[in-house]
Amino acid sequence: MYDLVPNMGQIPPCDKFRLGHQNDGAGHLWCVIANTPHGQIPAKGKQDKAWYAYGGREHETRDFQFVRSHPGSHVTLEKARSPPMGAVCGHQQDSGQYYMVICHHTSHGKIPGKSNGVKAWYSWGGKEHETHDFSYVVVKGGHHHGGHGGHHHGGFNPGHHHHGGFNPGHHHGGFNPGHHHGGFGSHR
Numbered sequence: 678m679y680d681l682v683p684n685m686g687q688i689p690p691c692d693k694f695r696l697g698h699q700n701d702g703a704g705h706l707w708c709v710i711a712n713t714p715h716g717q718i719p720a721k722g723k724q725d726k727a728w729y730a731y732g733g734r735e736h737e738t739r740d741f742q743f744v745r746s747h748p749g750s751h752v753t754l755e756k757a758r759s760p761p762m763g764a765v766c767g768h769q770q771d772s773g774q775y776y777m778v779i780c781h782h783t784s785h786g787k788i789p790g791k792s793n794g795v796k797a798w799y800s801w802g803g804k805e806h807e808t809h810d811f812s813y814v815v816v817k818g819g820h821h822h823g824g825h826g827g828h829h830h831g832g833f834n835p836g837h838h839h840h841g842g843f844n845p846g847h848h849h850g851g852f853n854p855g856h857h858h859g860g861f862g863s864h865r
Contacts, residue, residue: 678816682745684743693752699788700785701786706722707743708744708765708777711736713740729791730800735801746819756813760794761813765777765813767791777789788800
């Protein structure tokens with residue numbers, strides 16, 4: 678599914694979470710989890726800096742974590758009436774679980790924020806803004822097995838290693854490093 682990588686000033690480790698954009702010159706934004714005095718709050722971030730919405734204001738921090746999806750996982754945006762399976766979560770001490778979302782069609786761009794499952798909030802221009810137009814950030818696939826109702830039986834199944842070895846990109850046919858079958862017509 679995914680794990681969290683502490684910010685240490687590095688280039689963001691997973692572009693699958695570069696889902697936001699601000700049109701005020703800030704450019705691309707990653708979905709991150711801010712470590713705050715109020716809990717781990719879904720937020721927006723860039724290299725070495727994040728911003729989260731709390732208590733009506735936008736707060737800046739360097740204490741945050743990037744989200745990194747596991748190999749074979751897919752990151753999607755889902756509009757749903759309730760948080761879908763695989764939604765990335767945070768937690769706010771005063772009000773419980775919060776979900777990582779992208780707030781759509783704001784006048785400021787497509788901004789990563791937090792949702793309680795009913796409405797969402799994002800930070801911009803020093804303030805916390807509320808919206809009902811958002812999608813959940815969902816991670817599916819990767820290396821968890823079982824309970825998939827027959828997805829492991831034959832056929833092409835991206836995201837699952839079938840050969841036990843390292844198989845970058847899951848090549849089936851064509852050049853497949855590590856799986857040489859003979860020497861291209863050298864058998865006489």
